[in-house]
Amino acid sequence: MKKLLVLAVLLVFVGSVFADVTDGLVAHWEFEDNADDSSGNDYHGVITQTSPSSTHSFVDGPFDGQAFESLDGSYINITGSGAQGWADFQNSSMSIAMWVKSSDCTSLAALISKGSDAYKISQYSTPLYGRVKTYANGPGVSAGSTGSPYIGSTCYDGQWHHIVSVLDRSANKHKIYLDGELTGANYSRTTDSDPMVTNSNNLAISANPAAGTDYYFRGAIDDVRIYDRALTGFEVEALFNPRIAVNPVPANGAVNVGLHPKLSWEATAGVTGYDVYLGTHSTAVDNATIASGGIYQGYTDTNSIILAGGFEDKTIYYWRVDSIADAEVTKGMIWEFTTCKGGDFDDDDAVGYEDLRWLTVDWLADSGVIADGDGDGNCNMFDYAIWANNFSGLAYYFDSVGGNDSYTGESPQQAWMSLSKFNSTTFLPGDRIYFKTGSQWNGSMQPKGSGVIGSPIIIDAYGDISDENNKPRFDGNGTVDSTLYISNVEYWEVNNLQITNLGATRGAWRTGARINAADFGTMKHIHLKNLYVHSVNGLIAKEDGGGSGISWFCGGDAVPTKFDGILIEDCHIKTTDRDGIVGGNTHIGRLDNNPSSPSTTRDWYPSVNVVVRGNLLEDIGGDAIVPIGTDGCIVEYNTVTSSAVRTYNYFPTQWAAAIWPWSADNTIIQYNIVTGTKGTNDGQSFNADYNTRGTIFQYNYSYSNEGGFILVYNGGDNTQGITGNRDTIIRYNISVNDGGGTTGSPMLQINGLCTNVQIYNNVFISPAVSTPYFQEQQSVKLGTSFYWSNNIFYSNATTGWRYRLFLNSGTMTWSNNCFFGNFQKYQSYSWVTGYPPDTAYITTDPLFVSLPVPPSSADAGSADGFKLQSGSPCIDAGTTITGNGGYDFWGNVLYNGLPDIGAQEQ
Numbered sequence: 001m002k003k004l005l006v007l008a009v010l011l012v013f014v015g016s017v018f019a020d021v022t023d024g025l026v027a028h029w030e031f032e033d034n035a036d037d038s039s040g041n042d043y044h045g046v047i048t049q050t051s052p053s054s055t056h057s058f059v060d061g062p063f064d065g066q067a068f069e070s071l072d073g074s075y076i077n078i079t080g081s082g083a084q085g086w087a088d089f090q091n092s093s094m095s096i097a098m099w100v101k102s103s104d105c106t107s108l109a110a111l112i113s114k115g116s117d118a119y120k121i122s123q124y125s126t127p128l129y130g131r132v133k134t135y136a137n138g139p140g141v142s143a144g145s146t147g148s149p150y151i152g153s154t155c156y157d158g159q160w161h162h163i164v165s166v167l168d169r170s171a172n173k174h175k176i177y178l179d180g181e182l183t184g185a186n187y188s189r190t191t192d193s194d195p196m197v198t199n200s201n202n203l204a205i206s207a208n209p210a211a212g213t214d215y216y217f218r219g220a221i222d223d224v225r226i227y228d229r230a231l232t233g234f235e236v237e238a239l240f241n242p243r244i245a246v247n248p249v250p251a252n253g254a255v256n257v258g259l260h261p262k263l264s265w266e267a268t269a270g271v272t273g274y275d276v277y278l279g280t281h282s283t284a285v286d287n288a289t290i291a292s293g294g295i296y297q298g299y300t301d302t303n304s305i306i307l308a309g310g311f312e313d314k315t316i317y318y319w320r321v322d323s324i325a326d327a328e329v330t331k332g333m334i335w336e337f338t339t340c341k342g343g344d345f346d347d348d349d350a351v352g353y354e355d356l357r358w359l360t361v362d363w364l365a366d367s368g369v370i371a372d373g374d375g376d377g378n379c380n381m382f383d384y385a386i387w388a389n390n391f392s393g394l395a396y397y398f399d400s401v402g403g404n405d406s407y408t409g410e411s412p413q414q415a416w417m418s419l420s421k422f423n424s425t426t427f428l429p430g431d432r433i434y435f436k437t438g439s440q441w442n443g444s445m446q447p448k449g450s451g452v453i454g455s456p457i458i459i460d461a462y463g464d465i466s467d468e469n470n471k472p473r474f475d476g477n478g479t480v481d482s483t484l485y486i487s488n489v490e491y492w493e494v495n496n497l498q499i500t501n502l503g504a505t506r507g508a509w510r511t512g513a514r515i516n517a518a519d520f521g522t523m524k525h526i527h528l529k530n531l532y533v534h535s536v537n538g539l540i541a542k543e544d545g546g547g548s549g550i551s552w553f554c555g556g557d558a559v560p561t562k563f564d565g566i567l568i569e570d571c572h573i574k575t576t577d578r579d580g581i582v583g584g585n586t587h588i589g590r591l592d593n594n595p596s597s598p599s600t601t602r603d604w605y606p607s608v609n610v611v612v613r614g615n616l617l618e619d620i621g622g623d624a625i626v627p628i629g630t631d632g633c634i635v636e637y638n639t640v641t642s643s644a645v646r647t648y649n650y651f652p653t654q655w656a657a658a659i660w661p662w663s664a665d666n667t668i669i670q671y672n673i674v675t676g677t678k679g680t681n682d683g684q685s686f687n688a689d690y691n692t693r694g695t696i697f698q699y700n701y702s703y704s705n706e707g708g709f710i711l712v713y714n715g716g717d718n719t720q721g722i723t724g725n726r727d728t729i730i731r732y733n734i735s736v737n738d739g740g741g742t743t744g745s746p747m748l749q750i751n752g753l754c755t756n757v758q759i760y761n762n763v764f765i766s767p768a769v770s771t772p773y774f775q776e777q778q779s780v781k782l783g784t785s786f787y788w789s790n791n792i793f794y795s796n797a798t799t800g801w802r803y804r805l806f807l808n809s810g811t812m813t814w815s816n817n818c819f820f821g822n823f824q825k826y827q828s829y830s831w832v833t834g835y836p837p838d839t840a841y842i843t844t845d846p847l848f849v850s851l852p853v854p855p856s857s858a859d860a861g862s863a864d865g866f867k868l869q870s871g872s873p874c875i876d877a878g879t880t881i882t883g884n885g886g887y888d889f890w891g892n893v894l895y896n897g898l899p900d901i902g903a904q905e906q
Helices: 003-012 233-240 282-287 353-361 381-389 419-423
Strands: 025-029 045-049 057-060 066-070 074-078 094-101 110-113 119-124 131-136 161-168 173-178 181-187 203-205 219-227 254-257 262-264 273-279 296-300 304-306 316-325 328-330 335-339 395-398 432-436 440-442 457-462 473-475 482-487 492-495 498-501 510-518 522-529 532-537 547-555 562-569 572-577 579-582 607-613 616-620 634-636 639-641 668-670 673-675 686-688 696-698 701-703 710-714 729-731 734-736 748-752 757-760 763-765 771-776 784-789 792-794 799-802 810-815 818-820 823-827 830-833
Touching: 066 074, 094 110, 094 119, 094 131, 119 161, 131 161, 131 173, 161 233, 173 233, 273 282, 282 316, 296 304, 353 381, 473 482, 482 492, 482 498, 498 510, 510 522, 510 532, 510 562, 522 547, 532 547, 547 562, 547 607, 572 579, 579 616, 748 784
Parallel strands: 254 335, 395 432, 432 457, 440 473, 457 492, 473 498, 482 510, 492 522, 498 532, 510 547, 522 562, 532 572, 547 579, 562 607, 572 616, 607 634, 616 639, 634 668, 639 673, 668 696, 673 701, 686 710, 696 729, 701 734, 710 748, 729 757, 734 763, 748 771, 757 784, 763 792, 771 799, 784 810, 792 818, 799 823
Antiparallel strands: 025 219, 045 074, 057 066, 066 219, 074 203, 094 161, 094 219, 110 119, 110 203, 119 131, 161 173, 173 181, 262 304, 273 296, 273 316, 316 328, 316 335, 547 572, 823 830
């Protein structure tokens, strides 16, 4: 903000209209005919002479109030401030703000000082080059800083100028502002523990008596403020420009704010209107304009606004008020508040029976009822439902920098500090635990206590999470098995944390976040959402323990144990070894068909309601997503790029693929995007593996995976109580450029005992290398059966089907497939030209809309090129499949007339 604006403001404002930034205010001298402190802390000053001839006067201030002026040595002595540690700035941040006006400059003359060796603001150089320099010894030059900061141009022109010194220990900066703009900064100290020098000198305004009688300021000074914290850039600008809105209601940092608050602020002289912005991300609110839908709340010509609709409970909101005057917009500060818990009518941050009393007292009131939970002006059964759904619960806060375990923990200002405090606290149903963004903790986070149905215990972040690297960070540092360890507790929801576990060397079983149950029975409702889990270096070999980003495991011998309700959603998993997201269960055997199975075979007791949704997995050493020991698990809308990137070098000891169930029933794997899987051993996008039944792969997009599109496999047999891979369905998927790799991997591969595998209405586009489309291993067992229907096989090179013993041990049925390109089949140990024995196949061009081969990363979310042109021979050429899922790849209803071949139903 430039000096011209100051002159304009001077013409508009009258009276004492300084912005009232009061948080952390230690002292405030306004100089209205005296040197009194108006902060309420009684740090009053005494006008003192440096010589018998010294005089002073009170002159017009920057906004027509009064200011203190000395031209020949009078200054303000703050009595009692000479005590050692006065205001306790030795180890804290601090800020000093003032207005000054002068046409004279005496080098090193002080505007304010506490002696020469603690802190001060002084003149520097001559009037022509005159600047202002700020010092804080200890965390200043003597602690190895890059020099005391000073303003970049002269301010001795006979005009009022605003100067602010900010010593910010958390940012390791010492800054100086001129007229609302940052003009200089340096490194302020070497470590947080460097104390500022202290002394017995009283604080002096307009002089430095400790240095001698010549070091006094010749000019006027006004509105001097000292804070025990670092002012923000917005607050500095607010002190400089009175048009900026101040004193918000709810107050900045307020908690337990009602769900229908009225927003207001202090009316500003000369301002004709305000634009109001509000949202849940501070950066978005800061950058918003009147075109920002959902954040811009509208214009008001008063100093308040009532927003349409209610707020979410226990949510941090950020808001901004821009002032408008003379067709000029002054951008406001960013404020924040946290809403209360729904149903907390008596404002004690808990929902209990006292709230029910409030509710019944105001039952069916007409307006303004205290127990109006939904804000409709009445108190009725809807409000009762809000109360019942939010029964009990408190809010707790953790701040690794500004917190203290001796605090109450019940507000951001009273935040706890340590991870040990969290681990030693048993939380109750409905409790919410907030960790400050930008904070960091080391060790293992181990929740205690359980929620109940309707009132889970919730962990979340408070602050700006728009940058995932700013999320509250928890580092295992390789010293713990799991950085987040949720064991034998239930009804927990963990959101918006950053989790790592990177040791100096790799370690067995090392995990970022682990959900564990042992001899617990049914452990319910564990949700992990929006976590950033990265840099976990477990072992590459899974038989030695491996490692993972997120895992779950249940077991124990005394009590049959399983999970009911695991949700892993919208997480970012990056650079984790061995795996990304993997499950586990000791109860995975099948005893129903083999009553005499060995005692080491456990009974079948799968976890249920397990959902892995919307996650991004990148640079995964081995497997990306592996549900184990589940029934009905859903794996959907995930994106996997670059999995098996470290296991593929461990031939022949390690195998890995992107997404696959193991010993799991009725798994649905849908709407996923997979690319970049390495493939010396396996390396496919998908795999229906050991002891799985009823697995469905549908609506997935797979491209450029070295090991191929899918493996259907089972290594078990009836002697183990394992009856094989049964009833796998692979439908309405698109596979492009999968296979080939360094060993000529097939796009599709089978091995072991696999019964009733149905593969229909897929699009397979081969890589531009000679490689098998389909390969059957010699270990295929008697009873294996496959059914291929309505698929499009599009060959970019000579490709084919490699049969060994399959025709002697199982059955394979083909019908209504499209084969376009050069095909061979390897049968009875020799290659012959031709196609599989399809009863109604076609060999003409399917006429795709376009054919992006090989696709780029930009194509991962769009497969529209594989739709069919209107004249395609594949339209109405398919066979009817019962139980087909009801929709094609693009969501079109099946069927429109006769079935089509491929992933689209025209």
